[in-house]
Amino acid sequence: MIGGEGHLEGSRDNAAAPFDGPLKARKQIGDTAFEEWLYTPEEDWGPAEETEQEALEVEWAEDDLKLRIKTAGYISIPVGFMGLGVLSLFTTSWGAQIPFMWAIINLPLLTLAVMTWRRRELRLGLKHPVKGRKARILAVALVLFSFLSFMLAWVSAMMRG
Incomplete structure (x- = not known):
């Protein structure tokens, strides 16, 4: 057995x-x-060694980005209230108010997109940042997807009544 x-x-x-x-x-x-x-990275296809100074700069950049996004989130609330009031003085058109509301709601996302566009680096808590043209493409895709989903939700709500 x-x-x-x-x-x-x-x-x-x-x-x-x-x-x-x-x-x-x-x-x-x-x-x-x-x-x-x-x-x-597009320029260099080999792995790059990170020095202590570069690691510290990366940490500062991450902290800076977190602070900017947090600040944009806090600012969006009063700007939204004041902005809609000012906008309603000039027009009551939904065509003007809907993109304005989207921009206010997504102010942190827009801040992230602008920072990514300027720095050519996208950090989303991943192990390595996305750099160069790929980072810009992802930032634009995030903003376009957000706006498209917002508009589809608005159209869906308007059709229901």
Whole structure:
């Protein structure tokens, strides 16, 4: 019986063995291909060593970005109230008020997009920042997706009554 059990365990190992290679390859392709494309700078395709000063500058940049986004969130509330009041003095058109409301609600997102556009670097708490043209494309995509979803929600609400 002991020999039979050993044979049974060996057959289980052999049954799983044909799938080990494709599963490992699929995991490597699925996990790393997009990350390599996203995080690899366009100018330099090799990994760069980060010095202590660069690490400190990165930490300051992250703190600066967090503070700017937090400040934009706090400012958006009073600006929204005052801005809608001033805007209603000039027009009552929904065509003017809807984009204004979207801009006020998304002031932190717009701050992030402007900072990303200027610095050519997008940090979203990821292990590496997205840099260059890719960062700008992602920032524009975030803003466009936000505006499109806001407009679709508004149109949907207007159609319901």
